[in-house]
Amino acid sequence: MHRYIHFALSACLPGALFAQMTPIDAYMNTETIRQTAQSPAPRIDRDVQNTLPLANSQRFAAYVAASTPAIDQAALRQAIEDLRLNKLVGNTVSGGGTTSLVSRVAVPGLLGIATEFGGVLQSTTGMTTTLRGNLLGITRMAFGNEQFPFCTEADQSSCPKGSQWLRRFSGAISFETTSTAAGGGTAATSSGSRVPVTALFGTDYRMSSWGLRFDLTRNDPDDPAYAPRWGAAIAALKTAPESAGLLAAVESLFSDASGRPSPVYGDWTAAAGPLLKNAPSEEEYKRILAEQLDLLIVRMAAANVNFAARVAALRRGFLNYAAVRDDILRAIQSNKVSFEYTNQHPANQFSTSNFRFIYSHTPSRSQTLVTANAAMTFYNALPVGGKGRFRDFQLAGQLDRRLGEIANLGNAVATFGAYYQWMAEDALIKFGPGNTAPGSAITLPGTAATLLGTKGHIGIVQGKLTIPAGSVVKIPLSVTWSNRTELINQKDIRGQVGLTIDLDSIFKR
Amino acid sequence: MACCLTPSTTFREDFTGAVGCKVTIGVKGPPSAGVQLLQIRYAKVTLTSNPPEFNIVAGANFLTVLIEASKPGVLVQLVETCGAGPEQVLDRFFFDPMNPARGYIVKGT
Numbered sequence: 238m239h240r241y242i243h244f245a246l247s248a249c250l251p252g253a254l255f256a257q258m259t260p261i262d263a264y265m266n267t268e269t270i271r272q273t274a275q276s277p278a279p280r281i282d283r284d285v286q287n288t289l290p291l292a293n294s295q296r297f298a299a300y301v302a303a304s305t306p307a308i309d310q311a312a313l314r315q316a317i318e319d320l321r322l323n324k325l326v327g328n329t330v331s332g333g334g335t336t337s338l339v340s341r342v343a344v345p346g347l348l349g350i351a352t353e354f355g356g357v358l359q360s361t362t363g364m365t366t367t368l369r370g371n372l373l374g375i376t377r378m379a380f381g382n383e384q385f386p387f388c389t390e391a392d393q394s395s396c397p398k399g400s401q402w403l404r405r406f407s408g409a410i411s412f413e414t415t416s417t418a419a420g421g422g423t424a425a426t427s428s429g430s431r432v433p434v435t436a437l438f439g440t441d442y443r444m445s446s447w448g449l450r451f452d453l454t455r456n457d458p459d460d461p462a463y464a465p466r467w468g469a470a471i472a473a474l475k476t477a478p479e480s481a482g483l484l485a486a487v488e489s490l491f492s493d494a495s496g497r498p499s500p501v502y503g504d505w506t507a508a509a510g511p512l513l514k515n516a517p518s519e520e521e522y523k524r525i526l527a528e529q530l531d532l533l534i535v536r537m538a539a540a541n542v543n544f545a546a547r548v549a550a551l552r553r554g555f556l557n558y559a560a561v562r563d564d565i566l567r568a569i570q571s572n573k574v575s576f577e578y579t580n581q582h583p584a585n586q587f588s589t590s591n592f593r594f595i596y597s598h599t600p601s602r603s604q605t606l607v608t609a610n611a612a613m614t615f616y617n618a619l620p621v622g623g624k625g626r627f628r629d630f631q632l633a634g635q636l637d638r639r640l641g642e643i644a645n646l647g648n649a650v651a652t653f654g655a656y657y658q659w660m661a662e663d664a665l666i667k668f669g670p671g672n673t674a675p676g677s678a679i680t681l682p683g684t685a686a687t688l689l690g691t692k693g694h695i696g697i698v699q700g701k702l703t704i705p706a707g708s709v710v711k712i713p714l715s716v717t718w719s720n721r722t723e724l725i726n727q728k729d730i731r732g733q734v735g736l737t738i739d740l741d742s743i744f745k746r
Numbered sequence: 747m748a749c750c751l752t753p754s755t756t757f758r759e760d761f762t763g764a765v766g767c768k769v770t771i772g773v774k775g776p777p778s779a780g781v782q783l784l785q786i787r788y789a790k791v792t793l794t795s796n797p798p799e800f801n802i803v804a805g806a807n808f809l810t811v812l813i814e815a816s817k818p819g820v821l822v823q824l825v826e827t828c829g830a831g832p833e834q835v836l837d838r839f840f841f842d843p844m845n846p847a848r849g850y851i852v853k854g855t
Contacts, residue, residue, distance in 0.1 A: 282755075286760055294845070296842075296845050389844065391843035464780045464816045472782070480785045480812050481785060481792060484811075484847055485787075487810050487849050488849065491808070492808070497805065497807060498759075498806045507758045509757070
């Protein structure tokens with residue numbers, strides 16, 4: 238199946254996009270190794286050392302995985318084993334059977350396997366869980382790592398074109414618990430069943446939306462303003478657990494049982510170094526290096542039964558680190574433009590398609606972030622009671638300004654936002670035939686209800702001050718005014734006091 | 747203060763040094779490239795001092811460094827600061843975002 242799809246892709250797209258590198262070409266695809274291979278013999282010892290696996294451990298781990306498929310299979314087996322254990326725990330906890338345990342566990346299980354390959358990330362907001370996947374990561378899972386090499390935000394220019402394009406696409410799918418969807422205005426049929434939902438993961442989850450996003454812009458390292466922004470932001474990586482995890486994984490791969498450098502590796506470098514130092518040409522250097530790396534894999538695997546697991550751990554360690562670094566780099570883009578498509582399935586309303594342009598700008602010398610959105614929404618099909626498929630148009634803008642630092646607590650942030658929406662027609666709420674209206678015994682005659690007087694203009698303005706209480710807790714204070722909402726034609730003004738807890742900050746300690 | 751680390755004459759380790767000698771490590775790069783040493787470990791211990799320092803212990807041990815730069819391919823130097831004397835360049839390499847963590851073996855004798 239994979240081969241068939243890949244054939245179809247290859248037939249449709251230029252071959253250069255999917256040029257496949259051999260494992261040794263991928264290992265040597267860095268200036269330090271290339272220059273050493275090209276230099277005449279005898280080469281400088283230090284330069285030769287810089288082409289060996291301890292100096293290039295992340296490249297070596299990729300080489301091992303590419304040339305030894307059993308390594309990836311071992312990682313996958315481990316992930317499946319973890320999944321099996323998760324299921325066991327879940328079954329024990331919920332023996333009463335009131336919830337669908339298998340479906341609950343299936344989500345993190347799928348996620349677990351996917352994150353092994355850097356494909357999918359999970360975020361949870363309230364009762365909605367969103368799985369976000371980078372198209373490059375998902376494609377690598379489906380078609381193989383050699384075909385679509387990993388590509389970081391920091392070094393897009395050296396990535397194959399196919400990987401460069403794929404990584405700019407991302408997808409998201411959101412699920413919410415049906416009990417949440419049912420809260421308040423649920424339309425129940427006479428038989429007591431709920432509104433039909435897309436139950437991909439069992440009866441207690443429903444899909445609330447899915448979407449695709451394409452990033453049109455990327456960082457420019459040659460911009461003079463980029464380096465200072467980068468320097469300030471990247472400092473966060475110093476304390477990130479992913480940084481320490483990566484170094485530990487490097488040492489683990491090359492160590493013996495005592496945690497010190499493995500004599501197997503030392504013996505290998507003592508023999509391979511002189512051969513490479515005196516290799517007569519670049520081609521010979523490449524041939525000898527490939528031959529010696531293969532020999533090292535055999536010896537290390539024979540000396541350590543955990544070799545495959547350690548290679549997998551290093552690969553995972555690098556992917557985790559690279560994911561944090563990529564997030565940082567994306568956050569400091571001075572001009573960012575994205576296009577997003579979202580297919581929404583709101584409970585009790587007709588499904589819609591939303592097309593959105595997102596622009597954000599960070600002036601180089603300012604602590605201000607400007608964000609603007611423009612979007613249109615269409616019904617996926619002409620709704621019963623509707624006059625057309627066009628539903629609404631939206632415009633939004635927001636200004637975030639970092640204020641002075643509050644001693645020992647961090648920076649406060651002031652935000653001003655405005656939102657405008659034009660509803661082409663009155664809003665529609667969906668009921669099944671013969672349904673009763675929510676919270677009443679009134680039987681409705683049709684399949685949809687029109688909320689009268691809800692078409693036209695909606696305006697919302699908000700002012701917000703977010704006060705930090707340390708690096709974990711933040712207290713947002715806001716005042717919001719709106720002339721009406723989508724479903725209720727009444728003015729509304731409200732003040733909100735919140736409390737947000739950044740759990741990531743806790744776990745990074 | 748003299749430099750502690752000496753490039754190894756065999757390929758079995760990267761550097762040798764006398765046990766107990768205090769090593770101070772740093773990184774250098776082009777001013778516009780923002781080269782930073784994010785993390786450094788020696789003999790299984792993360793070094794938290796600024797600048798990073800460690801005393802050489804007996805036997806072979808890992809020295810691992812995590813380095814970042816704003817531009818791929820910039821020339822990075824790993825240096826040992828030797829008191830009032832000149833710095834010693836331990837290693838020179840082009841920054842590789844696909845391989846930000848590098849390892850060395852230091853043998854204390």
